[in-house]
Amino acid sequence: MPIFQSHAGFCITRNKLQLVEIDYRKENFYLENVDEEPFGEEIDSSNRESKFINILQNAYKALSVRKSLNTQNVSFALQHDFFKIIEIPFDNTLTERDLIEHFNWELQLLFPSEIPNDYFVQYVDVDKSNLRKEKYAIILAINRQLLNLINKFCFKNNLVLRLADNIHFATNVFITLDNQSVKNEVYLSILIEEKEFSVIIMDEQIPIHFSVKQYLDDSDLLSKMKSVIEKLGKYNLSVDNITKSYLFGNNAGDELIEKINSSVNLQLKKINPFDKIKVSPFLYENRYFVETNNSFAPAAGVALRLQ
Template identity: 40%
Template structure:
């Protein structure tokens, strides 16, 4: 079996469905880039049927314009599907005891939820080599949404490979852009209409992950300062990051310049298509007209191999 097979990555935002489809034959080939707005903005409280219907309507429009060439798909999901937090942990505990500890923390931090409602992933921050803290980043995904995605795929005869957090999917491009970097760390920001998050990582291994909610975009500058202060307060000098990236929505030159002027931070927009060859079927004019940065998560999950 080839290391990489043709693969379509979908990114679900609050208001639209994005697709990046890739093929591979000696080199990556971009087959499709597109997006379709939902009939209404969705949230995690939607019923299974309502969520699938909204997703189906946008999916139908996408494949009407250009049918999929693959049945292998993956999804990047917005922050609202996840609970993300950091807690100390005892390395002497066995895995089952650790899982119970994580569930207990969820029950304490989010009393309106049952810990069994989540699929839990834990990342030990000290394994990065940049933090010594004996703590873990907990990324807990709501099982119900993952089940909805799976049912949608079964309905459309698609094979679901991965489902991941939107920022973790986008962060794949840190390694793609810096394949030979072994002793450096990077910072990436991800923005959407209601939140901004920061990941500090080395060799695609996150050792800091924090998300802040936004009432509106006017809060974004204070939020960026807050996030960088949080990195510094956890024993990492953010000024030593080799590159500071940004992806998502609402990322324009005015934002980048203001962050540079106010905080002396030079943010680099991800371009997920910079090093991918284009299929003859790709509409070049459309590709130049879109906000390519907003497709970083869809492209990142499409490039996911393991």
């Protein structure tokens, strides 16, 4: 059996469902579909089970009418507010089990109305990098009930759920693909969605910083972006130490890129997530593939993941 199988990636934002389907044949990746469908109403993690699945189902049905999936294997990139995102210190002498218990204890302190055992915890150990040696972890905790709802949606549609990831972390695969043979470099990526942006700083392939900020308008975004970049000094870094910087997201227009570059002295690069994938000919007439391909990076990122 090949390591990679045909795979569809979905991205759930507040107001739409995005789809990227990738077929693997003859030892090559082939892009088979790029599409999106707006939700009838905003979706969030507080929706009741029936409402959440119905919103998702209606969007998926519209996508399927236009072109049905050729694969059962699917993965999801999920918006930030589906997660509890924190950074906390830890004792590296703890066993994996004790470490998760410690993270759950911290979650209970920070979110007293939540039950920690209701959450599935993923974490990044930043001290594995060359730049941060403090015993800190970036925590992304997602409610198990939410994962269960997505799994129910998949079961209802005869799909097999492979993985679920954060919308920004899902794009990291493209930084890896863009820098496969480069060592000892620092990368910065920004993802801009409606009224929200996030920043990841990576030491080679290891995230050492992750933050999510709300913004009111472009002016507020630029001000908060500048504040985040100024905190690079915390890691003994400056903008001059950033080897490459990347921009992703539905709200990442060219005019805004120019404003960010001017404000914080970056040279942001918008990646076409389909550059290294063979393309089925009919997609050259697909407006999402031609005009807004960068916004599909999260869906494409999970579609390209092996695990």
